[in-house]
Structure formats: C-alpha cells, structure tokens
Amino acid sequence: MTFARLVLAAATNRPVPEPRHAKFPPRQLAQGVIQYYMTNIYPLFPAFPETALDPVLDEMYLDHGQRQIKPADYWLLYLVLAIGSVAQSRSSQDDFYRNGVEFVSRALAVADQALTPGYVTQIQSLLLLAQYATLDPAHFDSWHLIGFACRAVIDLGYHQDPPQTHALDKAYLDARRRIFYCVYSLDR
Template structure:
C-alpha cells in the first residue's frame, strides 16, 4: 500500500505511475482483511495507509467507514491517552510512534469530518496523550519535529472551534469579540512556527494550508449570515453591518500556496506534497470565499472591518483590497480545472466557480473596486 500511495502522489508529474498505483493497490487488497483484523498498532497503521490511499482515490474505498473503524481501534488500543505504565497495550511500539499514529489519525479524521460537515469520532475531551515532539516557539530551520507537533496542535484548536460553531448543544450566537479572540489564538500559533530563511517544504506548506483554511472556517458563519441577510431588500435591524475580512486574505493566500505546490518541479522540496481530494475541497472553499466577499462588496450594505492588527477590534469599516483578485481568481480556476481532471466529481464545482467569477468580477471592476 505504501508503494501505491507513493505512485498515486507522484503520478501528477509522471502519469505512467497511475498504472503502477492501481497494480500495487490490487496486489495489496487480498491481504487487507488479514492485516486489519487484529487489535494491534500494525492494524491501525494499515488502516491509516488505506485511508491515505482513498484520499487520492475516493471511489476505491469508504473513507468514513475506514476512519470510523480506525478511531474505534485507536481508543481500544489506548492511543488516545498518555500511557501510565509499562503494562499499557501494545508497548512493543515506541511511545513516539504511538503518538504520531494517533495524531495522524486525529488530523485526517478532523479534516474529513469538517469538509463534509459531520462530527469527529474522536472527541477532544477523551484525548490526554501529548503531541509527539515539543512545541517550540521560534523554530530553527530544519526543526521538522517541532513543526509536526505544532501542526497537530492547530487541528486540535480547529476541532474545538468547529465544534462550537457547527455542532453546538444550544443555539447560542457568538459575539464578534468571540471570533476575534479565536483568530488571535490562531495568529499566535502561526507566528510561533515562522522561521526566517526557511525553504518552503512539505511541513511549512502543510502549516500554511492548516492556518489559512482554519481562518476561512472560523469566519464562515459570519459570511453565510451576511449573504443571507443581503438577500432581503432591507437589512434586518439585528443584522451585522461589519464583518472581519481576514477570511478573504486567507483564501487568497491558500490559493497562492496551492498554486506554488502544483507548479514546483517534481524533485523539489515541495514535490512530494500530497494533493488529495481534501486539497481540492480546500481550493473550492477558498474560491467560494473570495466570490462571497466580492458579492458582499458589490452589494455594499455589509462592510468589511479593518484588518485585525495585533488582535485589536476597532469597528471601523475598510474596503478590501481587490487589486489582485483577477490574478487570484485565474489561479483558482486553473487549480479547479486541474482537480477536475483528476477527480471527475469536481467538474461541477469548477463550473460553478467559473460562472460566479464571470458574473461577479466584471461587476467588481465596473464599481471601481478591482
């Protein structure tokens, strides 16, 4: 399965590897039941490999069922808790490997659950195991282990935000200050991982994607409410007139990050970055966020807040800078076309984005904002 994943990943550069990818996968299928039927760390790792392969080829497996089984197995093995003594389950696997296995599973489960709008099977309150490695501020170049720990941390933070926003036990409406406080926490995390002079690689790109996609998710409820409010001829008196614009800037940066990833040579540090179906959904989410902000600006009734510098909330309106929106939108359309060529189900998403951009961008330009 490892060989199948490697071929699936590199096939975006060398299309002939698609045949090898399928061959390795078919060769491994007869052994799946034997490998995954036992309650062991090896079974959990095998399930994670299957999940990863299915993220490249969603039609070849039920990702939700695989993740559900893997989550249950991880809890049965006790991987979600910090081991108390040498008698804990499966101590033949090193503590570091246990932690990396669990947090890799947690990260993938969070991403899939949030993209498809369902609860995560691994509730945050049951998790007591530490992150692998050490959370270090001001990482030095090459400190991949520290970056790995930070990467797992943001997905835990995002899981908490997602749960409060989209899976509440009541109908509480969060204040603007609540969103700003969460944004400050995310920004502090992002500042901690910045390394001067560090070359872009898989870890830095993954952290960039994690941060900017989380910012988009954080402000998504405000954006959806604003779009809903502007459907009416007159805004409801209780409607927000100002919403943060950080999700627009994060959406643009997310497109730039993926644009750089798909254009790098195969032998570069970013050449091994895994472009999966989740990447396609992130690109689409970023594109729709950009179009939604453009639509609100054209409508003009819901204004954008000035940038949240240093986490301060000054309720002052400031027009979004759309000077690069045509370039960003073009890159987004190319990326969606690339995704549609790999996953046919993305064709409808690409067409929807294309229709929106063809309608909204000329209006934005005629209004003098772009």
C-alpha cells in the same frame, strides 16, 4: 466474515481490478516511488518507523522461497508504493495511477492478516488505506476508513498514555503518540 472483509465492504466504492502483473517492479522504480512517499507524505503522517521499509524492500528482491515477510509488511510496502504512485498521478489514465491501483490490488491479497484487530499494525494499515483513499476516491471511501482507524485507536487505547504504574520505553510511548496524532490529523 473477517474484520478486513467488513472494512472493505463498507469502504469500497468500486471494486479494485485483479493484479495484472505477477512480478514486482524494478528496484529503481520502487525506490523512486518510496523516496517520493518518504519526502512528501511521510512527514505529514509518520505512523511507522522510517527504517521499516528498507528491509522489506530488500526481502522482496530475494527468491520467492527465501522471503521472510509478514503480511503486515507486504501491506506496508504495497500501500506506500500505491500512495506514492497515485500522489504523482495527474489523471486516472496515466501510468502512475495504473501502478497505484496495481499495488493496492496486490495489497488486498493480505488484507485479512494486515487488518487483524488488536494489533498496532491494524491502525497503521487502516491509516495507509485511508491515505490512499483520499487520493483515489473512485475505489475507496476515505470517510469510512478514517472512522475505522479512529475506532481502532480508541479500542487499543492509543488515545491516552498508559498508566504511570507501567514502566514503558520512551521510544514506545513516542511511537504510540505519533500513531494517534497521525490518525487524529487525518480525521480532522
């Protein structure tokens, strides 16, 4: 039993169907959904660098054998696409909603690696899944996911600054604080 399986078992309301399509969507569609996310949702929850999505999206359009994408990056891209799609949905019967569920089902294939405890990507991955759950409560329970994200923040010490004896980069400290406040605001 991995941590990801524990999280998903506790937070799943209804199983997500298996992916229907094997191909990644056309680049124009993916960029439009990402742009919607970056304009409307990212300003509220800036838990990852703005520039993190562009290289991952570029890699997705390379031949499968040439890709150098980490599981946490797959998770990031697919969850951003899922959140951006479902946020534009008006009902559970429209294409936006179906695309969002499709993207989440693809992301779940790398859940074990993306939700590995002890890394900042765990917090970011939990935060993205909690954001998705708030938009699609039929499949996931956001309350449990937010709780897991809060626990991960505390476990990794992001709820406090490191001791002054450590000389840390200001950008690193700002990123830690941003991640903490994203989880905190979602919890509130």
